[in-house]
Amino acid sequence: MRSIQVQNKLSAPHFGKDSPLSAIISAKTRLPTTNLHPLPETHTLWEAAWWGLQTSKRFQQLDIGTQNTILGACNRTLLNEAYFIEKSGLAYAAKMILLSESTDTAQLYALIGADEARHLSWIEPYIKNEDKIQPNSQFLGFLSRLIEEASPSVLVYLVQVLLEGWGLDHYNRLAAGCQYPPLAQIFTAILKDEALHHKSGGILLKPAEWQARDWRQVREALRLYTKLVQIGPLSVIAEIERIIGPLAIQELEDLLLALGHPEASHRKLTLLKRLMRQPNLESLVDELDATGCFASFSIMQAAAFYQDCQSGRQAAFCLGQDPSSGQNP
Numbered sequence: 001m002r003s004i005q006v007q008n009k010l011s012a013p014h015f016g017k018d019s020p021l022s023a024i025i026s027a028k029t030r031l032p033t034t035n036l037h038p039l040p041e042t043h044t045l046w047e048a049a050w051w052g053l054q055t056s057k058r059f060q061q062l063d064i065g066t067q068n069t070i071l072g073a074c075n076r077t078l079l080n081e082a083y084f085i086e087k088s089g090l091a092y093a094a095k096m097i098l099l100s101e102s103t104d105t106a107q108l109y110a111l112i113g114a115d116e117a118r119h120l121s122w123i124e125p126y127i128k129n130e131d132k133i134q135p136n137s138q139f140l141g142f143l144s145r146l147i148e149e150a151s152p153s154v155l156v157y158l159v160q161v162l163l164e165g166w167g168l169d170h171y172n173r174l175a176a177g178c179q180y181p182p183l184a185q186i187f188t189a190i191l192k193d194e195a196l197h198h199k200s201g202g203i204l205l206k207p208a209e210w211q212a213r214d215w216r217q218v219r220e221a222l223r224l225y226t227k228l229v230q231i232g233p234l235s236v237i238a239e240i241e242r243i244i245g246p247l248a249i250q251e252l253e254d255l256l257l258a259l260g261h262p263e264a265s266h267r268k269l270t271l272l273k274r275l276m277r278q279p280n281l282e283s284l285v286d287e288l289d290a291t292g293c294f295a296s297f298s299i300m301q302a303a304a305f306y307q308d309c310q311s312g313r314q315a316a317f318c319l320g321q322d323p324s325s326g327q328n329p
């Protein structure tokens with residue numbers, strides 16, 4: 001049995017155009033677009049209407065400068081999350097190549113790794129230097145530990161089938177709503193590659209090989225994925241509160257409603273359930289369903305949950321990025 005130890009270096013430095021390797025990396029990672037300069041202000045990338053914020057009374061009361069600060073912060077979390085997902089893809093592919101059972105599978109993961117390296121180089125110019133070593137979500141830490149610790153057989157399901165399947169919907173929305181065409185084209189190009197990564201996961205999935213520890217990890221991950229969607233876009237609320245100060249419960253509810261909760265969470269939970277329900281995993285999904293994992297929180301529940309998080313009564317979740325605001329279950 002081959003044994004390797006993987007460390008996903010999320011905080012590794014990333015020098016981009018300042019690296020002596022920049023010209024070689026650029027030559028191998030041709031952008032799907034031209035005209036990267038000047039980069040737009042972050043707040044113009046996805047507008048208030050994309051988030052739904054323009055329908056919030058509280059948001060409407062803010063001056064235009066504060067509105068732009070909020071949009072800039074929310075959009076920055078979307079980009080940062082995409083950056084760290086792609087960065088994690090490098091460690092993922094490296095592990096999967098080394099633990100491949102066949103040369104064909106090793107080839108597949110080498111190709112996936114090359115795709116993730118290209119995606120990373122396309123997104124990197126949009127990321128502030130200080131953000132490149134600072135993953136700011138609990139989910140990214142969880143994913144990183146999974147990549148380091150889980151067996152390849154479990155990772156095929158949790159990463160390729162679920163996260164990359166989820167990513168198709170997410171990148172589609174990012175591409176469709178992005179106001180800066182070169183970045184929209186980047187997300188469209190990433191989407192095409194991720195579709196193949198997801199498809200290969202379906203081919204390689206073999207739950208029959210899972211050991212007891214694998215099943216435990218899968219159950220834990222699925223419960224976390226669903227919980228992060230159930231609770232609604234609380235990371236967006238946290239960003240808004242960070243900028244304008246404490247929100248009353250009615251303001252929380254007004255903002256959650258504007259952000260599309262609970263309908264958006266319901267749609268995403270339905271998607272997640274469909275992705276999870278693979279051959280030989282039906283009873284696992286039924287088990288989650290029976291315990292309410294696919295029911296989104298009501299507006300009142302989500303607002304109360306948020307307040308509990310803020311006051312430390314919900315220690316299990318911090319308000320990092322969550323999939324209702326973006327990408328990850």
Ligand SMILES: [Fe+2]
Nearest residue numbers: 086089116119
């Ligand atoms: Fe990718």
Ligand SMILES: [Fe+2]
Nearest residue numbers: 089164194197
């Ligand atoms: Fe991928």
